[in-house]
Amino acid sequence: xxxxxxxxxxxxxxxxxxxxxxxxxxxxxxxxxxxxxxxxxxxxxxxxxxxxxxxxxxxxxxxxxxxxxxxxxxxxxxxxxxxxxxxxxxxxxxxxxxxxxxxxxxxxxxxxxxxxxxxxxxxxxxxxxxxxxxxxxxxxxxxxxxxxxxxxxxxxxxxxxxxxxxxxxxxxxxxxxxxxxxxxxxxxxxxxxxxxxxxxxxxxxxxxxxxxxxxxxxxxxxxxxxxxxxxxxxxxxxxxxxxxxxxxxxxxxxxxxxxxxxxxxxxxxxxxxxxxxxxxxxxxxxxxxxxxxxxxxxxxxxxxxxxxxxxxxxxxxxxxxxxxxxxxxxxxxxxxxxxxxxxxxxxxxxxxxxxxxxxx
Ligand code: DAH
Numbered sequence: 001x002x003x004x005x006x007x008x009x010x011x012x013x014x015x016x017x018x019x020x021x022x023x024x025x026x027x028x029x030x031x032x033x034x035x036x037x038x039x040x041x042x043x044x045x046x047x048x049x050x051x052x053x054x055x056x057x058x059x060x061x062x063x064x065x066x067x068x069x070x071x072x073x074x075x076x077x078x079x080x081x082x083x084x085x086x087x088x089x090x091x092x093x094x095x096x097x098x099x100x101x102x103x104x105x106x107x108x109x110x111x112x113x114x115x116x117x118x119x120x121x122x123x124x125x126x127x128x129x130x131x132x133x134x135x136x137x138x139x140x141x142x143x144x145x146x147x148x149x150x151x152x153x154x155x156x157x158x159x160x161x162x163x164x165x166x167x168x169x170x171x172x173x174x175x176x177x178x179x180x181x182x183x184x185x186x187x188x189x190x191x192x193x194x195x196x197x198x199x200x201x202x203x204x205x206x207x208x209x210x211x212x213x214x215x216x217x218x219x220x221x222x223x224x225x226x227x228x229x230x231x232x233x234x235x236x237x238x239x240x241x242x243x244x245x246x247x248x249x250x251x252x253x254x255x256x257x258x259x260x261x262x263x264x265x266x267x268x269x270x271x272x273x274x275x276x277x278x279x280x281x282x283x284x285x286x287x288x289x290x291x292x293x294x295x296x297x298x299x300x301x302x303x304x305x306x307x308x309x310x311x312x313x314x315x316x317x318x319x320x321x322x323x324x325x326x327x328x329x330x331x332x333x334x335x336x337x338x339x340x341x342x343x344x345x346x347x348x349x350x351x352x353x354x355x356x357x358x359x360x
Contacts, residue, residue, distance in 0.1 A: 006066060013070040016047070017077055024081035033085045040078045048075055113360035117224055117348050120336040121206045124226045127250040128204040131243065133228070136205045138189030141168065145177035146188035150310040151267040159184065164211050166221075182210035186227035187267060190303075190327060193229065194311035199323050200232035206332070220345045224332035229303070231318070231325030237270070237302060240326035244300060248276050251335065257283070259294065268301025268327055279338060297335065300328035 020040060027033050040047050051071065059067050114122070125135055138146075148160050158164070168180040189205040205227040213221045230239070245258045257277040265271040275296045278289035285291040305320035312318040333345050340359070342348070347355045 009070060013074050017074055020078050020081055024085050027085040037082055116336050116340060116359045117332055121224055121226060121332050125204050125206055127247050128228060133202045133204045136189060136193050136203045137207055138192050140183055140208055141180050142183035142188050144179045144181060146191055147181060147183050149177055150191040151187050152304050152306045153266045166210050166212050184211050185209050186225040187329060189227060190229045191310060194318055195314040198315050198317035202230045204228045217344045225329050226332060228328045231323055233323055235324045235326060240300060244274055244328060252279050265299055265301055267304050267307045269304045271301035274298045274300055298328055298330035302326050
């Protein structure tokens with residue numbers, strides 16, 4: 001080819017363009033497209049760079065315009081071929097290799113649901129919220145003072161025993177009242193609440209508690225309670241009875257009856273255990289109620305003046321001569337087991353989806 005012969009030049013550039021078009025038509029993968037780019041437009045070794053070096057730079061000044069025009073035309077052809085190839089996406093065969101079958105159903109995202117214990121706890125709280133009770137919480141790691149002393153547990157009371165209470169290790173140097181333990185009941189939050197708020201007071205306290213128990217079908221070392229406390233002037237035992245009778249009917253149905261049995265708790269005087277008529281047999285007597293027709297469900301009583309005396313140290317309004325109150329505490333698992341017919345408490349904590357799914 002002579003640089004000055006336009007026909008030779010035309011032929012030469014046409015051949016190059018043909019070559020580029022052929023190469024571009026065979027591009028099927030991103031890797032091949034990149035390879036094409038390097039071969040043609042690579043800054044150091046690319047064909048156009050070589051062409052520019054060999055032809056353009058050495059051309060006689062009068063031929064340079066002709067060559068330059070063709071060079072630029074070829075360059076823009078190569079660039080647009082590259083653009084088309086890069087934008088075209090994978091070829092049919094590449095798609096087939098990925099083998100995504102868009103007709104298949106999508107993977108199902110699992111929706112979470114409230115745990116039956118959380119649900120039952122919320123339901124209990126809701127019954128009292130509707131009566132004007134507020135909701136409080138307290139710490140799970142508690143001091144001996146709040147868990148026992150302020151709740152009027154005399155020294156040596158069996159419930160303080162390390163058999164029942166899980167204590168935090170290495171605190172022997174601390175005074176007993178400051179030693180930490182896993183709370184054995186939600187009752188200490190009664191005291192924490194009274195210290196913060198003067199009477200009148202109506203509060204329910206849901207929460208997790210711990211005891212050193214051997215797990216069996218009805219016992220778990222971790223379980224949940226809902227505590228209640230009502231303090232005002234002239235609160236009587238009949239207020240307590242009316243409130244809990246209503247709550248049990250709201251939870252188990254309006255045909256449920258309640259009865260109150262004398263009992264003992266250090267922080268209430270008098271104290272009672274509340275029984276409800278058996279929800280399984282309606283009170284006739286069955287295996288679930290041990291033929292008695294009644295099922296024991298919670299503890300309650302009138303707040304002991306000794307408890308008010310502890311509260312009055314921080315809030316003088318809790319003067320047992322001026323105010324009175326009642327308290328109650330119930331086990332959430334026990335209520336959930338009855339409501340949902342669960343026979344093994346361990347199921348609540350097993351994390352077994354087949355069990356939990358039934359409550360979704
Ligand atoms: N704290 C008691 C327990 O865990 C339950 C209880 C009984 C709470 C009577 C009360 C109450 O507030 O008045 O066994």
